[in-house]
Amino acid sequence: MKREESTNSCTLNTAVENCFQTLTDDEMLLLENNLVVVNYKKGEILCKQGTLASHIMYICNGLVKIYMESEAGSLILKVLPAGNLIGLSALLDNNNIFRYSAYAYQDCKLRLIDIRVFKQLIRQNNSFANQVINLLCENQIQTQTRFFAFTQKQSFGRIADTLMCLSNNIFKMDEFELPLSRKELAELTGLTPESVIRILSKFKNDRVIEIDGKVFKIINKKKLQQISEYG
Amino acid sequence: MKREESTNSCTLNTAVENCFQTLTDDEMLLLENNLVVVNYKKGEILCKQGTLASHIMYICNGLVKIYMESEAGSLILKVLPAGNLIGLSALLDNNNIFRYSAYAYQDCKLRLIDIRVFKQLIRQNNSFANQVINLLCENQIQTQTRFFAFTQKQSFGRIADTLMCLSNNIFKMDEFELPLSRKELAELTGLTPESVIRILSKFKNDRVIEIDGKVFKIINKKKLQQISEYG
DNA sequence: TATAAGACATGATATAGATCAATAAATATG
DNA sequence: CATATTTATTGATCTATATCATGTCTTATA
Numbered sequence: 451m452k453r454e455e456s457t458n459s460c461t462l463n464t465a466v467e468n469c470f471q472t473l474t475d476d477e478m479l480l481l482e483n484n485l486v487v488v489n490y491k492k493g494e495i496l497c498k499q500g501t502l503a504s505h506i507m508y509i510c511n512g513l514v515k516i517y518m519e520s521e522a523g524s525l526i527l528k529v530l531p532a533g534n535l536i537g538l539s540a541l542l543d544n545n546n547i548f549r550y551s552a553y554a555y556q557d558c559k560l561r562l563i564d565i566r567v568f569k570q571l572i573r574q575n576n577s578f579a580n581q582v583i584n585l586l587c588e589n590q591i592q593t594q595t596r597f598f599a600f601t602q603k604q605s606f607g608r609i610a611d612t613l614m615c616l617s618n619n620i621f622k623m624d625e626f627e628l629p630l631s632r633k634e635l636a637e638l639t640g641l642t643p644e645s646v647i648r649i650l651s652k653f654k655n656d657r658v659i660e661i662d663g664k665v666f667k668i669i670n671k672k673k674l675q676q677i678s679e680y681g
Numbered sequence: 682m683k684r685e686e687s688t689n690s691c692t693l694n695t696a697v698e699n700c701f702q703t704l705t706d707d708e709m710l711l712l713e714n715n716l717v718v719v720n721y722k723k724g725e726i727l728c729k730q731g732t733l734a735s736h737i738m739y740i741c742n743g744l745v746k747i748y749m750e751s752e753a754g755s756l757i758l759k760v761l762p763a764g765n766l767i768g769l770s771a772l773l774d775n776n777n778i779f780r781y782s783a784y785a786y787q788d789c790k791l792r793l794i795d796i797r798v799f800k801q802l803i804r805q806n807n808s809f810a811n812q813v814i815n816l817l818c819e820n821q822i823q824t825q826t827r828f829f830a831f832t833q834k835q836s837f838g839r840i841a842d843t844l845m846c847l848s849n850n851i852f853k854m855d856e857f858e859l860p861l862s863r864k865e866l867a868e869l870t871g872l873t874p875e876s877v878i879r880i881l882s883k884f885k886n887d888r889v890i891e892i893d894g895k896v897f898k899i900i901n902k903k904k905l906q907q908i909s910e911y912g
Numbered sequence: 913t914a915t916a917a918g919a920c921a922t923g924a925t926a927t928a929g930a931t932c933a934a935t936a937a938a939t940a941t942g
Numbered sequence: 943c944a945t946a947t948t949t950a951t952t953g954a955t956c957t958a959t960a961t962c963a964t965g966t967c968t969t970a971t972a
Binding site for chain 3: 631632633643644647648651663
């Protein structure tokens, strides 16, 4: 009997690749004619929460954070590598507003797709619309699962979960250089920077991970997984 | 200049009503021929997290909780009154699984729409697909906003927020009988039942609300709003 | 290269909210 | 109707994590 899937906070979208494959040659041409490729430098803002979304953005390469902000503080909703879309929830009719901001962790190349063209494609190509629905479902499930994990896990579990996620889904390696500050790790886990540092030190002392500045190496994945589930 | 919208956790879906209006007479007939109307009694489970979703459910009347559960505990994702759909995120192709459970707070009448028919309608009617996309966007924004509010507000703010939401969006009255136990109020706010009780008592003493068992009355809405924002 | 500014680290302390314990009230059940 | 069971409430205590303080290390900048 299959073991119940653990409550982790990280599931990447599988449907993006299928999305554009549904387009006809004509539609592909329409798309190409209505997109701009823009290079962003590390540290630049890609879109700002609350502003009008004139484009849906596709990440060709680079690493991006999606986050919500208020006077009180920020929450990083997700970290997105190449191959993902930014701004889908701005498709909402009569309300094309970015509900979050995006920031480039690394130099990024983005395709900015005119949102009107994106909507037109949804209206004229059912398979495309269906794939967009798939994407939105995945996003929804991901956000919910992450939200649930947040309410169930405490600090150690959240950090472990986050490290597992970064390793498995973003970098796909046990060793990786993480372009997030400790403060940002805090915003990703809902903790304070001090707490993050203490927990990372604990993991290091317990020989679960190795850390050298921004380079993380997971040396006891099983243990980390346990902490993520029961810590 | 318009004041920035506050970080509350409650936005109801406006698009459901538009959704089925897009269907042609033939499609409406197809829908009618492939749905069952089922009455559920108060306390019954409408769908169970992890099970195959054979239907999308429309709430004709009653009040429903949508929640995620694990051995560790539960989180109420939202409370849905009549006019809403349950199970949209199960539309994901090749993965028609309910990602949450649903429970009837009151006697409910639901229309169970065969998920294959629902998907067929998405494929054959672009306007319908577009409205489903709108719905999914709204859900996504709602979940994100609630998640963000959870990470920013502490106990008093969360309870105030929840009461405002129930009053404004669910019952649309300042006085309402709430069919949730204190334990469920805890699962809705991510606190313990004891904390919920203490905070409600505080609100009562401060003459912000009146409580008599399950009947709540908001007597100082402005104050409650303030607590929700800055508490 | 010096100096400033930010990031990282660690210890001491404070506190919000959980946990535990003990009734009381409400609801269910034989 | 009496008894059992669940739910609500209140108080005492504990603890996870935030906050505050201080110092070092690293990176930017003049």
